[in-house]
Amino acid sequence: MGTSSFLWNCTKKFITAGIVTVTVTDHFVTVIPVRGGSMSPTFNPKAGSHMGDVFDDYVLVEKFCLRNYKFSHGDVVVFRSPLNHKETHVKRIAALPGEWFGTHHNNDVIQIPLGHCWVEGDNTASSLDSNSFGPIPLALIRGRVTHVVWPPQRIGAVKSTPPQRLSSF
Amino acid sequence: MLPTLNAAGDVLLTDPLSPRLGNIGHGDLVLLRSPLNPKIRLMKRVEGDNVTYFDALHSKAAQVAVVPKRHVWIQGDNIYASRDSRHFGPVPYGLIEGKVFFRVWPPDSFGLDQ
Numbered sequence: 001m002g003t004s005s006f007l008w009n010c011t012k013k014f015i016t017a018g019i020v021t022v023t024v025t026d027h028f029v030t031v032i033p034v035r036g037g038s039m040s041p042t043f044n045p046k047a048g049s050h051m052g053d054v055f056d057d058y059v060l061v062e063k064f065c066l067r068n069y070k071f072s073h074g075d076v077v078v079f080r081s082p083l084n085h086k087e088t089h090v091k092r093i094a095a096l097p098g099e100w101f102g103t104h105h106n107n108d109v110i111q112i113p114l115g116h117c118w119v120e121g122d123n124t125a126s127s128l129d130s131n132s133f134g135p136i137p138l139a140l141i142r143g144r145v146t147h148v149v150w151p152p153q154r155i156g157a158v159k160s161t162p163p164q165r166l167s168s169f
Numbered sequence: 170m171l172p173t174l175n176a177a178g179d180v181l182l183t184d185p186l187s188p189r190l191g192n193i194g195h196g197d198l199v200l201l202r203s204p205l206n207p208k209i210r211l212m213k214r215v216e217g218d219n220v221t222y223f224d225a226l227h228s229k230a231a232q233v234a235v236v237p238k239r240h241v242w243i244q245g246d247n248i249y250a251s252r253d254s255r256h257f258g259p260v261p262y263g264l265i266e267g268k269v270f271f272r273v274w275p276p277d278s279f280g281l282d283q
Contacts, residue, residue, distance in 0.1 A: 069207040080263030083239055085188070115205040139202030140263050 008088050018143050031149060032134065034090050038128065042076070042158065043090070044150070059090070059158070060145035060148035069138050071096065071117065074160035076145040079119070082133050090145060091119035097138070103131060104133030115139070172210060172270050173198075173246045179275065181212075183267030193241065196214070198269035201243065204260050212269070213253050215245035222248075234259075239263070 024030075034043040039093035043057040061078050065071065071093050080087040081087040092138045095118035114119055120158035121127025130136060148154050174181075183200050187193060195217045204208040216222075220234045230281045236242045240259035245251025254260065272280060 080261070082261040082263065085239060085262040085265075104268075115203065115207060137202070137204040137207065137261065137264060139204060139207035140261060141207075 009060040027059060027063060030143070032060055032061055032088075033058055037126050038123050039076070039092070040126070041089055042092075042122050042125040054108070057148055057154070060149050061144045062146050063143045065144045069141070071141075071144070072161045073161065074135060076158050076160075077119065077141045078143045078145060079136060079140045082103070082136050082140060088142065089119075089128070091121050091127070093121045096129070110135075117141075170198075170214075170246045170249075173214075180273045181269045182271040182273060184270050185267045187268040187270075188262070188265040193265060195269060199241075199243065199265050200267040201260065201264045201268065202266065204257055204264060210266070211243070211253075213245050213251075216242040216244055216254075220254075221271070 034058050037044055039161050043059065065075075071077065073093060073096065076090060077093055077135045078088055081089055096113050097112050097114050097116055100109055100111050101118050104115050112135050116137055118130045118135050120129045120131065124131070147157050177283045188199070191201060193215060195215060197215045198212060199215055199267065200210055200212050201209050210276075216236075218236050219232050220236060222242075222244065234242065234263075236259045239262050241262060242254045242259050244255065247252075247257075
């Protein structure tokens with residue numbers, strides 16, 4: 001009888017912890033890996049180099065911004081890919097709804113439609129972003145990246161200004 | 170969505186797993202975020218991959234659209250009072266939040282929805 005009540009207590013604790021975890025990760029904050037080099041050097045700065053650091057960065061994603069969908073220039077956001085709903089991307093917001101934006105790679109100027117934004121990776125040479133699929137609906141955004149939590153040498157807040165871009169002119 | 174849903178408001182159950190598993194098909198009622206305003210949720214019906222539609226405000230002739238891959242064409246059942254893909258075009262699949270599968274109110278319409 002003591003054993004069964006002990007097991008029951010453990011089961012209750014596990015279930016409670018599971019429910020709390022799912023609620024927190026769905027509505028408040030979560031930690032995700034960042035793969036690929038499209039946001040280099042902000043994330044995965046060695047990706048693509050021959051030294052090949054094979055470990056992904058882990059970042060903290062907060063979801064309070066989804067209550068009002070208020071974003072700023074330079075926010076790094078996680079969004080569902082408009083080309084494949086099972087993939088998510090991490091990019092930086094470059095333009096907000098209603099603004100005029102000059103795309104760098106074909107020198108075109110467009111106005112961002114209502115409810116959409118323009119996202120770009122920091123490493124434009126290796127990034128699938130709005131330069132490929134155009135403005136994305138804000139409703140595809142699933143969270144905002146605020147901190148790097150792994151690896152230890154780069155733990156810290158994510159800056160909202162993109163790193164200085166080498167001129168390609 | 171008249172006459173499928175009542176003007177006074179129906180209560181429906183939606184299934185958030187179906188969009189993640191890819192179980193959204195032609196004719197399904199779906200709950201999705203508006204591409205024009207992410208704070209607004211819409212409930213519309215999914216149409217097929219090649220759509221012939223009628224937009225009473227802009228043209229008297231039927232028009233044809235081909236829906237791109239990984240996108241859906243959504244239309245309200247009440248085509249004269251609905252702002253949907255006829256105005257803003259196909260929407261990415263990732264905007265869909267749930268699929269309607271059951272109606273719980275009003276009681277005379279209780280049951281599986283479709």
